[in-house]
Amino acid sequence: MKMSSSDKKQDEADGGSVKESKKKQKKQNTWRPQGPRDPFEMLDSLPEKKQQEIQRALHLFSLGSTLPKTLQQAKKHTYLFWDTQPVPKLGDSITTHGQIVVAEASVRKEPYSLPQGFSWDTLDLTSPTVLQELCTLLNNNYMEDDDNTIRFDFSVEYLQWVLQPPNWLAEWHCGVRVDTNKKLVGFIAAVPADVRIYETEKRMVQVKLLCVHKKLRLKRMTPVLIRELTRRVNQQDFYQAVYTAPLLLPTPLSSCRYWHRPLNLRKLMEVNYPGLRQDMTLQRALKFHRLPEVTKTSHLRPMTKEDVKGIHSLLQENLSKYKLSSILSLMEVEHLLLPRENAIDTYVVEGDDGTLTDVVSFYSISSKVLNHPVHTKLTAAYLLYIAPTATNLVDLMEDMLVLAKSNGVDIFIALDVMDNRSFLDKLKFSISDKCLHYYLYNWMCPNMSPEEVGLVLPN
């Protein structure tokens, strides 16, 4: 991730004259709580429930972030930050493959400046206290639902799973704290990954869990977090990144859709889960979504450590047919797929001769249901990999729905990536209105359709 010319300007300003740095300071202070008239400070003093009401009202009147949702809107939008970054321009039709800017001889040594009152903190996730602080930041601020009534409730195990894969680096768990009370108010992370893009194999990072405290939103903290993470990643000689976002930024490599399969329909309806089919009565919908009580694939069982090698070969074979996919080492397969409570489940099918013929895995994230008289928690499972060679894909996936349901999962979510389209309709998933765009940093190549994508990035 080499810096663009405006990044360089920011660099020079950081080390430049006092006058320049004052000007710069003023510019950067835009996301600092600034005194009694700052609306964020005012919000601060309100009780949580009141804040949610305001957020719902803002959403209702569309006064929230004005980031574009469609390509047409995006083409007319000025991306003050992203237009300075080495990413393809919106609307460009790309036919070549390669990096957008070449690495500079030396990477900036000092961290990017933060406004007065805030400091960088490299989070030590081996410390249970720090891990808990990160959980608190994310669980209070990483909203998933527009009106903020259903909120992610990441488990400590989930965070360890996504943020500490083999070769993880503490420097890439990048936090921002308030100096006075040490409160964590911003976070962004990267983890190393080998990725195949068309014919090219690249060492890069996956960017994860970008989050800004809700009272510091729309104050341009995100560009500072991304710049600082880029610097830290460049320091380790990595210059490309892959990331996903529901927002339309310059420029998606692929744009995919989420599909939802209700498992506990009654509960989903009661909590007003967004995007449920409205064209049936409850009784009919319950009947329509009914699943078998037990799985039908014989020799289906949870993965154990002994399966790592077999799964590695199954995945290598399966993933090589896509244009964007992970290249996983044995250690990564073990970390990524070995079942862990509150994080990941993987099942395999063992043939008569003991070789593995199929593998399927899904990760789970719980959410808090706010302000509901009965329900407080909701669990969603997300399909990670499905690589069958002997079992029918639809049957195997139906078995996953049965198992997930019996483990208390309320909804199963899959993207229309890989071969997933071949089971989504059959197994009564319905398309949601939520997109997920895939992006590459400092790499250009032709864009690809969802079924050519072989990569799922847990948050």
Ligand SMILES: CC(C)(COP(=O)(O)OP(=O)(O)OC[C@H]1O[C@@H](n2cnc3c(N)ncnc32)[C@H](O)[C@@H]1OP(=O)(O)O)[C@@H](O)C(=O)NCCC(=O)NCCS
């Ligand atoms: C995403 C989030 C950090 C953005 O914060 P914000 O206060 O709205 O945005 P800021 O004022 O700090 O920064 C705005 C810039 O960041 C960019 N940006 C916003 N969200 C982004 C994202 N998810 N990924 C990359 N860039 C993003 C904007 O495009 C804008 O840059 P531009 O001028 O080039 O358009 C914040 O909304 C958040 O924490 N949300 C909850 C968690 C979440 O959704 N994380 C992202 C998952 S992909």
